Amino acid sequence: MSAPNAASTKRFDLNMLIVYLLLVVFATITLVPFVYLLFSAFKSTESFFSFVFWPTQGAWYDVDWQGFTLDNWRTLFFEAGIVRATVNSFFISSVTAILATLFSAMGGYALAKYRFRGRGLTTLVVLGSLAIPFALLIAPGYQLLYWLGLLDTYTGLILPGVAPAFGVYLFRQAFISSLPDALIEAARIDGCGDIRIFFQIALPMVRPMIGAFLLITYLATWNNFISPQIVIQSADKLPLSVFVAQLRGPYSTSYGMIMAGTLVAITPVLVLFLLLQRDFIAGLTAGAVKG
Amino acid sequence: MAQVSLNQLVKSYDGKTNVVDGIDLTVGDGEFVVLVGPSGCGKSTTLRMVAGLEDITGGTITIGDREVNNVPPKDRDIAMVFQSYALYPHMTVYKNMAFGLKLRKMPNSVIDQRVQDAASKLGITHLLDRKPKALSGGQRQRVALGRAIVRDPACFLFDEPLSNLDAKLRAQTRAELKQLHQDLKTTSIYVTHDQEEAMTLGSRVVVMSGGHIQQAGTPLEVYASPNNRFVAGFIGMPPMNFIDGQVTSPDGQPVFEGGGTQLALNKQLATAAQQASTKRVVLGLRPEHFSLQRDASSDAPSIELQVRVVEPLGAMMDVYAELPDGQRILLRTEAQPLGIDRPATFSVAIDKAHLFEQSEYGKNLSTS
């Protein structure tokens, strides 16, 4: 490579400047709604309508501290019952994510590492299921839950999602690419039974996929609106997604409270996922790069 | 420790072609038997059937005095060393070695004793707390050996255990493996595609091809008296030269005609040639059975070749030379000056030559 001369260095810097400028503009657009959300959650209805960000008395730097309030939070926690909804969301998401990961891993393991009658057919079913749109299952699924008496129960909300074909497919790929047959055979010769092989030998080999899939399923369940909207009827069983949306009903005047509710709903996952973003992104892109 | 017997062993995946086609083999107690052959010859499948990792299509396998056809791998009292070592990556070396014993519910003190013994025997005591990822290829290989040793099984099974090592380490580990077997005297079945490994390790070498045993014998037997052309070509490095031709006796003296030249035969080979079903035969000459003829009056049979390429190896040299009809053959002789693209006369150790029938598995006429 030739040493860059002065002129090209200068032009290069200009390019980078433009790149950074674009990134800053994009990042600002991305972040401003978060800032808006944060301020709104602590504003009274009056200052919500008067000020976009923080309430002021004239100049922008002259912050009017009187415009901030904790009333939104007080109502939310002590009257509206967001604690219950949060616990519900944690429960539904955790159970769904853990079961979906376990059952997907089990199914994927069977398809990747065993030869048995019906393996080809089952693999086809898994691949075919990937193409079934969720919308097609909404109406008949509701009908089925009605017949089974599972409407307004967590079983009816959670059970249909605990063994997703998508997960079985991802784990099948993961086991094929990162669990050598010889390892299973060595364990068999060592005297390991099949269930123990799965938990002690096979699962540790796909640990990254386990992490990623847990996160994906957790996020998807946490942010699922339509299923609980259809299945759950009792107010005290609602997860945050439906709960926050319903704040606009009886409490519709309080925009600040809606924003506070949204903040409560998104903060846990936001923190969790930003901490674990590496695993999460690996999981998201696994399907794309390999599939 | 035990004897392992394979009786009319057959393996077929599709029900039509047999990957292993009726093998009879008895591995004596404490014997070290090497199955060797090109890839796809059925050697690994045979080993995996002994391990219980493949179903047996036909025949029986006996370990000790127990038929094990329907015995799961864990109850066969065998231990296996895999080509990829198959170490559990999330367990330490210690746990890798102890895993099989733990599953057999041995007391911890016994497990510890055995692991420590095996580790010191293999010189890996300092590695016991590490995970496989932190080990070199050679160290992993030792751990895999250790995992087999602690089990103290009736039989060791080795599936190409050295093929992931570099050449130098492979030679070194080969010697250690031999030492280990001399110490433990455990019955061992060892699979490799490398004939040199087979010759150096095996107390008996079993040459396989096409799902059949072509020959079983001591390393020297399979080298000096190959049953057929396949074994002759497979065992020995560099490989034997084969020259198509026929045996005639124009003036009462038996002569091999082929490659555009003639070579006087000894009586034994002449007699052998008469047993051939056809006139056409193949003459097999090992590269090391040529030598540069210095004295033209020598009465050893000799052959004139056009020298093309010379590769010095130190004390020896490899000579690529052409027969009069242009066929290239390889000779290995003592190193000495030789003109390139010039003719040279080589004498042939005709006592060590073989005559084969003309096919891939053509019978060795000279040994029968």
Added chain:
Amino acid sequence: MSSTTARQYPAWVPYFFLLPFLGVFLVFIAYPMLLSATMAFQQNAGPGVSEPVGLKNFTWMVQDPAFWIAVKNTTIFAAASVFIQLPAALGLALLLNSDKIKGRGLWRMIFFAPVLVGLPFVAILAGLIFEKNTGLLNVTLNALFGFDQEFPWLQEFVMPALIVAAFWMYVGFNMIYFLAALQNVNKDLLEAAQVDGANAWQRFRNVTIPAIKPVAAFVVLLSLIGSFQLFELPYLMLNESAGPENRGLTLVMYLYQQGFDRGDLGYASAVGWVLAVALFAFAIVQSVISKRSEADA
């Protein structure tokens, strides 16, 4: 593929591992699909009452102007996702792909954050941001550019508002896929092209584009599937409605209204099948196109 065989383990073992998947699949996927195939030819008044109506659900559908509004809106949204949002995502990925960019992880985290908020919460937030007069967007645009502060996003310009909101939420998410693909482009190939004298555009055209094509095809398909099932964003942004004159009505919202507001699950099933067939068709067309372009390459 494994070659383990029956003798090593009891024959029930693989079925045991597959049992949860097969059970859930049969009860909650396969059976509802069959059920919906029959329900599509029924009319319901709530989940308990049904009556066969033959093909009438479909004839009603094509005669219902609302259905066609939903088709139009959904198509516009899908087109905007593929032709506006995805190119922007690729552009963003290209900006971040350079080795010289400092703090790539931080930028990526920022752009990725909106998708974590989740559709329902983005919709609720967007509902406030797009308010005329007091909403963040109009106030900001007014302050910066003197834009009409009364601009009626949620009343008359629902589709643009939806597209902007979805853009904000998903552009960084799709960028992740493109970025992963770009990082996988063979550096040797790029350098070889450089040595061969290809300029930056030629290298992009001849090395980068072919290398990221499979991922691009995947992202397009994902976008289409998502777009055609758009529901939460308009539904919650427009306060659990389709907006004035159905300006924010999408196909799934139409399905939802018919099935749950009107209680006709049969009709909703028929809508579901129309949607599914459309998506299958997309998937097939898309795979044919990507196969053909692969054959050309």
